[in-house]
Amino acid sequence: MKNNxxxxxxxxxxxxxxxxxITKGFWRMGKARHLPKxxxxxxxxxxxxxxYFKLTGSCNLRCVMCGQYGDKGVMNDxxxxxxxxxxxxxxxxxxxDEIAPQKPVIYVWGGEPFLYPDIFPLCKYMVEKGLFVSVNxxxxxxxxxAETIVRDRWSTLFVSLDxxxxxxxxxxxxxxxxxxxxxxxxINREKKKQNVKYPLLGVVTVVTNKNYxxxxxxxxxxxxxxxDLHIYNLGTYTNxxxxxxxxxxxxxxxxxxxxxxxxxxxxxxxxxxxxxxxSILQDIQNNNYGHPIVTVPFLxxxxxxxxxxxxxxxxxxxxxVPWCQANVNYNGDVHFCADYxxxxxxxxxxxxFKEIVNGDRANCFRKAIHESEGGMFPGCLRCYQNMxxxxxxxxx
Numbered sequence: 001m002k003n004n005x006x007x008x009x010x011x012x013x014x015x016x017x018x019x020x021x022i023t024k025g026f027w028r029m030g031k032a033r034h035l036p037k038x039x040x041x042x043x044x045x046x047x048x049x050x051x052y053f054k055l056t057g058s059c060n061l062r063c064v065m066c067g068q069y070g071d072k073g074v075m076n077d078x079x080x081x082x083x084x085x086x087x088x089x090x091x092x093x094x095x096x097d098e099i100a101p102q103k104p105v106i107y108v109w110g111g112e113p114f115l116y117p118d119i120f121p122l123c124k125y126m127v128e129k130g131l132f133v134s135v136n137x138x139x140x141x142x143x144x145x146a147e148t149i150v151r152d153r154w155s156t157l158f159v160s161l162d163x164x165x166x167x168x169x170x171x172x173x174x175x176x177x178x179x180x181x182x183x184x185x186x187i188n189r190e191k192k193k194q195n196v197k198y199p200l201l202g203v204v205t206v207v208t209n210k211n212y213x214x215x216x217x218x219x220x221x222x223x224x225x226x227x228d229l230h231i232y233n234l235g236t237y238t239n240x241x242x243x244x245x246x247x248x249x250x251x252x253x254x255x256x257x258x259x260x261x262x263x264x265x266x267x268x269x270x271x272x273x274x275x276x277x278x279s280i281l282q283d284i285q286n287n288n289y290g291h292p293i294v295t296v297p298f299l300x301x302x303x304x305x306x307x308x309x310x311x312x313x314x315x316x317x318x319x320x321v322p323w324c325q326a327n328v329n330y331n332g333d334v335h336f337c338a339d340y341x342x343x344x345x346x347x348x349x350x351x352x353f354k355e356i357v358n359g360d361r362a363n364c365f366r367k368a369i370h371e372s373e374g375g376m377f378p379g380c381l382r383c384y385q386n387m388x389x390x391x392x393x394x395x396x
Contacts (some may be wrong), residue, residue, distance in 0.1 A: 029389055032324035037370040039363040044323065045354040048102045052327035052338045053092070054109055055116035057082045061138050063160075063172045065208050067236070067263040067339055068111065074263045075111075085331040087349070089118040093125055095328065095348050100129040107134050109338075111330070114141040124152040134158060136204070140176055142183025150190035154199040157187065158231075161203045164217040171210055181225070188226045202229040208268035212277050219284045222291070232281060232295045236339065237269040237382045238262075239311050246379035250343065253368040258342040261379050274305025297387040303396045311382060316390030318375035322366045325385070326357060336365060338385060 028049035035047075057075050059068065068075040075082065106126055113119055114137055126133045132155045139159035142149070149157065162168050165177040187201060203225070205211075205218065215232070222230060243261050250256045278301045285293050297316060299307060306313050327338045332347040334356045343365060346356035356362065369377055380386045 029320060029324050032320045033318070033389070033391065035323070037323060037366065037375070039366040039370070042358075043354075044357050044362070044366075045102065047324050048099060048104045048326070048357070049324040050107065051099060051104045051325065052107045052109060054111070054327060054329050054338070055092075055113045055119060055122075056086050056111040056330050058115045059110060059112040059138070060115065060140060061112070061173050061176060063138075063162075065171065065206065065210070065235075065266060065268050067260070070263070071266055072263045074260050082330070086116060087330065087332050089122055091332065091349060092118075092122050095353060096122075096126055096129055096131070098353050100126075100131060103131065105132045105134065107136065109136040112138055112141070114145070116330075120145070120148050120152065123154055127153050127155075135199075136160070138172065138176065139180035139183050141179075143179065143186040146183065146186035146190045149199060150187060150194050150196060153196070156202060156228075157199040158202040158204050159183070160206070161218065162205050162208075163211040163214040164221050167211055167214040168218075171208075184225050184227065200228040201226070202231060203227055204231045204233055206233045206235050207272075207277070208235055209271045210268060212272055212280065215280050216284065219287070219289055219293075223289050227291050229291055230289070230293045232284075232293070233384060234295070234297060234299075234307055234387070235269065235382070236264045236384050237266070237308070237311055238264045238379065240265065242311060242378050242381060246377060249368075249372070249377055254343055254364065256343050258340070258379075260340050260342050264339075264382075269308040269311065272305075272308040274303075274308060277308075278304040296384070297392070297396075299396055306396075307382075314374055314376070314381055314393055315396040316386050317380075317393055318391040319369060319377075319380050319383075319386045320389050321385050322362070322369060325389075326353075328353075336362075337383070339383065340379060 032047055032049065057068065058079060062069045064070050066073055108123065113135060123133050123135065134156040135154055136158045139161065159180055161180055162171050168177040169175065184201060191197065203222065205215065207215070238261055243265055246261050247258055250258050281295055299315065303315065307315055322336045326334055326336055327341070328334050328348060329341055332349040333341065334345045334348060334353070335341045335343055336345070345362045346359060369375065376386060376390065
């Protein structure tokens with residue numbers, strides 16, 4: 001399987017300007033990896049490179065593996081109540097005004113972000129502020145909004161798609177595959193009509209024991225999507241032992257009770273044939289489907305089995321997220337870990353973002369994770385953010 005670095009020339013050939021902006025963002029995050037891991041007495045706001053905007057917890061799908069609405073999803077019993085807590089547009093715009101001078105990459109998600117009533121004026125406002133705006137969606141609502149998305153020049157649109165039609169619909173809901181493809185076609189029609197290159201279209205595929213044998217069929221079908229990038233995410237998984245260790249650490253070090261990590265204790269990692277999966281991914285990357293392909297994390301062939309079958313074996317360490325990134329939840333709460341929101345740093349309705357990321361709770365978190373074995377918590381072992389931005393352990 002090719003190293004992910006091999007696809008960089010293809011990315012720049014696809015759209016030099018846009019991938020230059022992506023590279024700048026990753027360079028800033030890479031710099032955070034090598035700088036001393038300071039906590040108190042340092043202005044962390046100036047190192048801000050990536051901010052997640054979780055606009056809503058609501059979603060129109062019930063994907064089985066989802067940490068929010070899947071088998072063990074944390075939103076299953078509270079979605080209706082939580083949907084009432086979304087921030088108004090003016091609060092988000094005030095937040096954008098504060099962070100815009102730092103030029104972080106913006107990653108908009110949910111739930112399903114298209115269910116946030118003011119997503120279009122908000123994204124337009126961010127683009128007008130000169131920010132790189134990437135939106136992650138399940139793709140089922142794109143078609144009806146294609147003209148606006150293209151007109152407002154969103155930077156990238158990442159769509160979740162996990163397999164070819166039948167398998168994908170088993171995981172995400174009947175008809176979801178065809179709605180995504182209709183959305184791709186609508187965006188590409190509008191790009192031609194408006195004579196623009198934006199947004200770049202990407203697919204994100206989460207690998208589980210339910211879909212890994214169908215990945216080749218998805219790759220073959222993707223020739224027709226006219227997309228710019230395909231990311232194969234090996235997935236976020238945990239087990240009883242890891243959950244228990246994380247709960248103990250968070251209680252002892254940060255006086256926090258956690259619930260969210262259990263949502264990834266699904267068992268969808270079990271039974272995956274690592275050798276077979278590696279062979280499938282290698283064949284996919286060795287073929288030309290008309291767009292670059294990236295695997296997160298990239299692993300040495302013999303370690304694919306380890307990733308799924310030995311969850312307590314680290315493959316990445318020294319998480320850098322608290323030194324260059326943050327997530328703002330739909331209710332204004334700020335936390336570092338996008339998928340693990342239990343430890344709240346503050347709320348943008350009550351404090352400036354700069355005060356929050358430089359505050360006592362943020363620095364206590366940084367100090368605790370920096371002093372932990374391998375510069376990460378037990379719950380970080382298969383965290384998607386750590387797979388993207390953590391240090392690659394020798395041999396993996």
